[in-house]
Amino acid sequence: MIQFAVRRIIGMIPILLIITIIAFLFVHLTPGDPIRIMYGAELDQETYQTLRAKEGFDQPLIVQYGTYMYNILVQGDFGSSYRTKTEVSSEIMRRFGFTFTLTMLAMFWAILIGIFVGIISATKRNTVWDRLGMVSAITALSVPEFWFGLMVMQIFAVQLGWFPTSGSGTFAHIFLPSITLGFGVAATIVRFTRSSVLEVMREDYVRTARAKGQKESVVVWSHVLRNALIPVVTMTGLQFGFLIGGAVVVEQVFAWPGLGSYLVDSILARDYPVIQALILLFSFQFLVVNLLVDISYGFLNPQIRYD
Amino acid sequence: MQRQLRKKSKAKWMMQYLLLICLLILAACSSNTTSNNSTNTQPDQNTNENNTEEAAEASGELTVGIEAEPTSLDPFNSTDGNSATVQSTMFEGFLRFDEKMNLVPVLATEYNFNEDATEITFTLQQGVKFHDGTDFNAEVAKENLDFVRDAENGLARASFFSFISEVTVNDEYSITIKSEEPNSAMASYMAHSSASFKSTEELKKKKDDTDYNLDRNPVGTGPFRFQEWKDSEQIVVTKNENYWNTQEEPKVDSITFLPIVEASTRVNKLKTGEVDVIFPIPTLNAKELEQEENVDLYVGSSTNVFYIGMNFKEEKYNDLKVRQAMNHAVDKDGLIAQIADGYAQVADSAIAPAVYGYAGQSVYEHDKELAKELLKEAGMEEGFKATLWTRNTTEFVSVAEYVAIQLKEIGIDVEVQAFESGTLFEMLDAGEETDLWIGRWSPGTGEADYGLRPNFASDRVPPNFNNSGFYINEELDGLFDDALRTPDQDQALSIYADIQMKIYEDAPWVFLHIPDTIIAKGKDVNGIYVLPSGGVHLNLVEKQ
Numbered sequence: 006m007i008q009f010a011v012r013r014i015i016g017m018i019p020i021l022l023i024i025t026i027i028a029f030l031f032v033h034l035t036p037g038d039p040i041r042i043m044y045g046a047e048l049d050q051e052t053y054q055t056l057r058a059k060e061g062f063d064q065p066l067i068v069q070y071g072t073y074m075y076n077i078l079v080q081g082d083f084g085s086s087y088r089t090k091t092e093v094s095s096e097i098m099r100r101f102g103f104t105f106t107l108t109m110l111a112m113f114w115a116i117l118i119g120i121f122v123g124i125i126s127a128t129k130r131n132t133v134w135d136r137l138g139m140v141s142a143i144t145a146l147s148v149p150e151f152w153f154g155l156m157v158m159q160i161f162a163v164q165l166g167w168f169p170t171s172g173s174g175t176f177a178h179i180f181l182p183s184i185t186l187g188f189g190v191a192a193t194i195v196r197f198t199r200s201s202v203l204e205v206m207r208e209d210y211v212r213t214a215r216a217k218g219q220k221e222s223v224v225v226w227s228h229v230l231r232n233a234l235i236p237v238v239t240m241t242g243l244q245f246g247f248l249i250g251g252a253v254v255v256e257q258v259f260a261w262p263g264l265g266s267y268l269v270d271s272i273l274a275r276d277y278p279v280i281q282a283l284i285l286l287f288s289f290q291f292l293v294v295n296l297l298v299d300i301s302y303g304f305l306n307p308q309i310r311y312d
Numbered sequence: 313m314q315r316q317l318r319k320k321s322k323a324k325w326m327m328q329y330l331l332l333i334c335l336l337i338l339a340a341c342s343s344n345t346t347s348n349n350s351t352n353t354q355p356d357q358n359t360n361e362n363n364t365e366e367a368a369e370a371s372g373e374l375t376v377g378i379e380a381e382p383t384s385l386d387p388f389n390s391t392d393g394n395s396a397t398v399q400s401t402m403f404e405g406f407l408r409f410d411e412k413m414n415l416v417p418v419l420a421t422e423y424n425f426n427e428d429a430t431e432i433t434f435t436l437q438q439g440v441k442f443h444d445g446t447d448f449n450a451e452v453a454k455e456n457l458d459f460v461r462d463a464e465n466g467l468a469r470a471s472f473f474s475f476i477s478e479v480t481v482n483d484e485y486s487i488t489i490k491s492e493e494p495n496s497a498m499a500s501y502m503a504h505s506s507a508s509f510k511s512t513e514e515l516k517k518k519k520d521d522t523d524y525n526l527d528r529n530p531v532g533t534g535p536f537r538f539q540e541w542k543d544s545e546q547i548v549v550t551k552n553e554n555y556w557n558t559q560e561e562p563k564v565d566s567i568t569f570l571p572i573v574e575a576s577t578r579v580n581k582l583k584t585g586e587v588d589v590i591f592p593i594p595t596l597n598a599k600e601l602e603q604e605e606n607v608d609l610y611v612g613s614s615t616n617v618f619y620i621g622m623n624f625k626e627e628k629y630n631d632l633k634v635r636q637a638m639n640h641a642v643d644k645d646g647l648i649a650q651i652a653d654g655y656a657q658v659a660d661s662a663i664a665p666a667v668y669g670y671a672g673q674s675v676y677e678h679d680k681e682l683a684k685e686l687l688k689e690a691g692m693e694e695g696f697k698a699t700l701w702t703r704n705t706t707e708f709v710s711v712a713e714y715v716a717i718q719l720k721e722i723g724i725d726v727e728v729q730a731f732e733s734g735t736l737f738e739m740l741d742a743g744e745e746t747d748l749w750i751g752r753w754s755p756g757t758g759e760a761d762y763g764l765r766p767n768f769a770s771d772r773v774p775p776n777f778n779n780s781g782f783y784i785n786e787e788l789d790g791l792f793d794d795a796l797r798t799p800d801q802d803q804a805l806s807i808y809a810d811i812q813m814k815i816y817e818d819a820p821w822v823f824l825h826i827p828d829t830i831i832a833k834g835k836d837v838n839g840i841y842v843l844p845s846g847g848v849h850l851n852l853v854e855k856q
Contacts, residue, residue, distance in 0.1 A: 044391055
């Protein structure tokens with residue numbers, strides 16, 4: 006397992022290097038001039054050229070890329086934001102905490118509700134519980150996050166006054182955004198869990214367990230779930246990978262200071278250093294989450310080998 | 313029996329699950345779990361760990377919901393309205409605008425032009441101190457103006473002050489700003505929010521260490537001083553206890569600015585009382601807030617003008633009749649009613665009534681038949697195809713689509729193409745494939761020269777300038793210069809009226825509408841006023 010993990014981590018290096026090149030070209034070749042966007046329409050040529058030179062835009066792309074990579078690899082410096090004039094790395098670190106907390110709590114709700122409802126739907130197949138679970142899941146998948154967020158805000162913050170409408174700082178602040186972010190993922194987990202459990206329940210070893218007179222709860226929780234959860238874990242890991250990139254819509258609706266809103270603002274301002282750093286970070290997160298998902302299979306089912 | 317037991321254990325399991333959910337919800341409803349903020353639905357308190365004083369009365373703290381985070385707290389280095397609003401609580405200049413865009417003295421007690429309007433001399437207020445305790449005087453003002461004009465410093469507002477050729481200190485409290493060309497708009501330029509002064513100690517720090525961040529260290533003379541900026545969370549300014557202007561001492565202990573991108577969230581935050589003031593407000597949300605009992609809506613005319621620009625490199629727009637036809641084709645009243653929810657007025661000039669030097673013209677009435685007739689006279693009875701570029705925001709796209717439908721009715725087949733704003737600017741700057749585009753312009757200086765010259769002067773064509781239609785009119789160029797050169801304000805106003813008449817008649821734009829500035833505040837908040845330019849003056853705000 007250790008060998009497998011080390012091999013995978015070493016394999017990440019060339020991938021990340023390729024991503025830096027793609028990200029660099031992607032942001033520099035996108036139409037839109039950060040200086041014009043920042044300073045508006047009435048910028049005389051002299052100031053414009055001074056600002057371009059100050060940011061190094063007058064250099065060939067290859068030189069700009071070289072400088073960028075040198076600063077990262079030698080000095081650990083991802084540059085400063087054009088827009089906010091702060092160090093990109095420290096800003097990302099600060100916001101990462103917000104995004105990570107929000108994502109973890111959203112995933113907690115999603116897993117809690119998703120797996121529970123999924124199991125109920127599968128074990129009570131074709132009953133009213135199953136239909137209720139599936140209708141709820143499809144509804145949750147169909148409702149736009151934006152609308153759902155505004156609805157829970159309207160009900161629980163504006164009408165009932167139980168929670169603050171937006172912002173950050175307390176658990177009360179994170180509750181509504183995490184529920185909003187988690188509900189769509191929960192619906193996906195419900196459907197995955199249900200189909201996966203149904204599939205495993207048809208296996209011979211489950212029939213054997215039942216024939217031995219084991220309680221249904223023991224059959225489901227000990228025999229069925231272990232194998233049924235493998236695809237669910239894969240899918241949940243992927244969802245987590247997506248969410249940790251910052252939930253743009255939820256962050257905007259609830260004024261949550263995470264990475265998603267940072268990325269959107271930076272793209273609009275063509276804030277190259279921020280966009281590049283965030284693309285690199287999201288890619289790295291995705292690779293790490295995938296690795297953790299693969300490793301977790303072994304814990305779910307010790308028969309799985311990493312050869 | 314076995315089945316009953318199984319049922320019982322399942323019921324027990326479900327009860328435990330429900331209990332867990334209830335506990336979590338209760339935990340969520342519980343009070344503060346971190347040291348950062350206040351509890352539940354109270355506005356965020358300031359969080360400076362060094363501040364050992366007890367929190368002030370709630371009435372002494374104002375919370376403002378703004379559309380976006382400022383880009384900088386250095387007036388010399390930002391061009392957006394959010395930055396200007398926050399900065400104006402901490403910084404002051406010689407002059408400022410009041411709600412009618414009149415000039416009001418601040419750090420200057422008076423100003424005088426010389427005879428040919430090449431010099432403006434300010435007499436300065438005495439006894440003014442910066443937040444760091446240093447004195448404000450003519451030498452400080454000169455150092456500031458020299459600093460911003462130095463292209464090496466690469467400041468966003470360098471070009472704004474490019475009209476200045478020299479700054480001379482006459483004595484400790486008198487300073488003269490000189491311009492190569494006569495320039496009667498100099499006073500308005502010096503009333504702009506970017507013409508604000510910072511402590512020379514800060515300039516010295518920047519000169520000694522180029523990495524020193526002036527954007528994050530605002531030290532002005534204003535009624536509030538900087539306390540903290542937590543990125544994307546809040547900016548807090550607190551009362552300046554040593555404010556020089558005893559007549560206008562701040563009436564709240566602190567102002568907290570919260571960046572809230574989503575308009576509906578800003579509105580909800582105002583409804584729950586978590587914030588006291590919000591702006592800007594989309595027209596649809598304004599309609600909703602009109603019904604709220606505890607909310608006051610402020611609606612005033614802005615200095616923005618919406619227009620459709622046309623590229624004069626395209627032959628079809630060189631015929632005046634075509635341009636007139638397009639102006640007659642668009643139902644401006646309908647646009648205001650349907651798209652702006654009534655919160656706008658018809659643009660009867662290339663600048664808004666709130667701009668100094670405005671002169672209203674006779675509006676192009678909506679008349680489809682006349683428009684068709686004019687197209688026929690121009691030899692374009694069959695109409696033509698056109699492409700209309702717009703920003704991809706809801707407001708702009710709605711206007712574009714409305715205009716396209718109207719033009720279609722007279723045979724002009726308009727294809728609307730929406731672009732993200734950065735891409736659109738680049739396309740307009742390139743000036744190669746421009747046909748029609750939707751623009752919105754507001755002169756930050758609040759006067760006619762900055763409202764007209766950037767859009768209609770021959771030397772303001774792309775790249776990097778706003779005359780994206782390549783509109784060349786030498787007669788206007790001469791008049792722009794004449795108006796600026798005239799120290800006699802009445803004469804200048806008459807020239808600007810002439811310019812506006814010529815522009816309106818020549819119709820280089822399809823003149824659309826002037827959107828209202830809308831802000832909302834709790835009924836317990838008084839003493840704020842909104843500038844037509846969109847900035848909000850919070851220095852005298854009171855909270856009961």
